[in-house]
Amino acid sequence: MEHILPLLIVAAGIGVLLFLITKMELNTFISLIITAFLIALALGMPLDKIVESIEGGMGDTLGSIALIFGFGAILGRLVADAGGAQRIAVTLIDQFGQKNIQWAVVISSFIIGIALFFEVGLVLLVPIVYQIAKQSKVSILYLGIPMATALSVTHGFLPPHPGPTVIAQQYDANIGMVLIYGTILAIPAVIIAGPLFTKMIRRINPASFHKTRAGDFDSIHTTKTFKLEDTPGFGISVFTSLLPVILMAVTTIVDLIQDLGNVPDNLLFNIIHLIGEPTTALLISVLLAVYTMGVKRNIPMKQVMQSAEESIRAIGMMLLIIGGGGVLKQVLIDGGVGDSVSALFTGSQISPLLLAWLIAAILRIALGSATVAALTTAGLVIPMMQGTSVDPALMVLATGAGSLIASHVNDAGFWMFKEFFGLSLKETFLTWTLLETIISVVGLAGVLILNLFV
Known part of the structure; x- marks a missing residue:
């Protein structure tokens, strides 16, 4: 019972959190x-x-992710405001042709999704996909589902997105290996x-x-075309x-070469x-983007920096x-909840x-x-990793x-997808909620398969 009580307290706490957010509409x-x-x-902490x-x-x-998060937001905004993201999407579509237009949308969304946060990528790509669907005379949802899938996968699996970046730090994982394994999982997902x-x-x-037009564009009318x-x-x-x-992947490859060849560090390796x-x-x-997306295109530095400032302002909350x-995670750790979970599953x-995945x-x-779910999970399962050989x-x-599964009415992404594609609640559950669940299950299966080889 002593190991169950802290878990009951956590369950009650999650219930309170859900009540505050959904019923009280508190921030x-x-x-x-x-x-x-x-x-x-409730846990009896001093x-x-x-x-x-x-x-x-x-x-x-x-302290571990603010710089990454900030620079990532600036990079994505600079590429978007200069039209780089639009160029990627349109070029791939032209190259793939009408017959393979879905795959063009998937690849362009995946590339853009690596640099942009999910919400930003969705806001950016919906108008472009709508125009492509109109010109190609196909359903907006026919292209919208693959687009949203690619954005969601990069958000859940690949650094420098906040979820995988933060929990990589919490688990003390090599972020380069997370990127390599995440890419392997992302493809089938x-x-x-x-x-x-x-x-x-x-x-x-x-x-x-059979819808002839997309949904509510009022919230994205400022997107530049x-x-x-x-x-x-x-x-x-x-x-x-x-x-x-590219830079993170190169460093990871160099690390692997060093490990395999038992090569000691030197100045060159330290620089890499x-x-x-x-x-x-x-x-x-970001510095490269300031040049390629700004200075080289004769965009005034003041305007480039305005885009950077707006991107940071948007991610403050x-x-x-x-x-x-992270606070909730730390309280769970300091309150001994992780130890209770570990003791509960001992043996x-x-x-x-x-x-x-389950938690x-x-x-x-x-x-x-998804980010809060991932962070809280880290606090619960870190003690269980001790003494195991799990990567x-x-x-x-x-x-x-696990943090991607079954998005529904308490997730902003659910409502964004519903409104952007003009769907009913039932249609949104059948499309968005189901595709998120498929990504989650495929991701788990991929992780378990990879675990057999690493």
């Missing part, structure tokens, strides 16, 4: 902090340690939940695909967007490692929410990978936020996969 960040205080008190735990959780979380799922659901619910000749070249747009991924750090890679990429998730045959899935369904990078991906 998510404020709700997270209130819940953290209540759980800390009163003089509660604030220390909360401040420590906020500092540890934001995008194919199955994107084009293949679209074919299946079109047969089951054809009415959703360009004449193609006024946008940056395809090559430089792709290179600028993917540079942080420095450049491959996510913060450094993103800073270099998101950063606080992520910090709030259990349940894989830490499966448990991480993240439950939290995702309860709370809505931390796979733990990151198992947690990320």
Whole structure:
């Protein structure tokens, strides 16, 4: 019973959090902090340690990802405002042709999704996809499902997105390996939940695909559109967007070569490692974007910096929410909940990978936020990793996969998808909620298969 009580307290705390957010309509960040205080008190933490735990959780979380998050937002905004993202999408569509237009949308959304946060990518791509669907005389949803799938997969599996980046730090995982394994998992997840799922659901619910126009565009009317000749070249747009991924991947490959060849560090390797750090890679990429997406195109530096400032302003609350998730995680750790979970499953045959996925899935369904679900899960399962040989990078991906499952009415992405594509609630459950669940399950299956080989 002593191991069950802390878990019951956490369950009650999650219920309170859900009540504050959904019924009281309280801000998510404020709700997270209130819940953290209540759980800390219920767990019997010393009163003089509660604030220390909360401040420590906020500092540890934001201290490790604030720069990455900020630089990532700036990079995505600079590429979008210069028309680079539009150039990537249109060029790939032209190259693939009408017959393979879905695959063009998948690849362009995947590339753009690496550099942009999910919400930003969705807002950017919906108008473009709408125009493509109109010109190609196909359903907006026929292209919208693969687009949203690619964006969701990059959001859940690939750094420098906040979820995988933050929990990689929490699990002490090599972020380069997370990127490599995440890419391996992303390919089947995008194919199955994107084009293949679209074919299946079109047969089951054809009415959703007969809509002649997209939904509410009021919230995206400020999205910039360009004449193609006024946008940056395809090559430089792709290179600028993917540079942080390239730099991190190169560093990971060098690390593997060093390990396999037992090569000691030297000045060259140290420089490569420095450049491959996510913060450094993103800073270099932002500086390149300032030139390729701004200076080289004769855009005044003042205007380029205005785009940068607006991108940071837009993520302020998101950063606080992520910090709030870190606070809750720290309270759970300091309150001994993780130890209770570990003790409860001592001797259990349940894989830490499966448990991480399961806990993240439950939290995702309860709370809505994939990032908060992932952060909270990390706090619960970290103690269980001790003494096991499980790869931390796979733990990151198992947690990320679980945190994507079954998006519904408590998730902003659910409502964005519904409104942008003009769907009813039933249609949104049959499309968006189901595709998110497919991504989650495919991700788990991929993690378990990879675990057999690494």
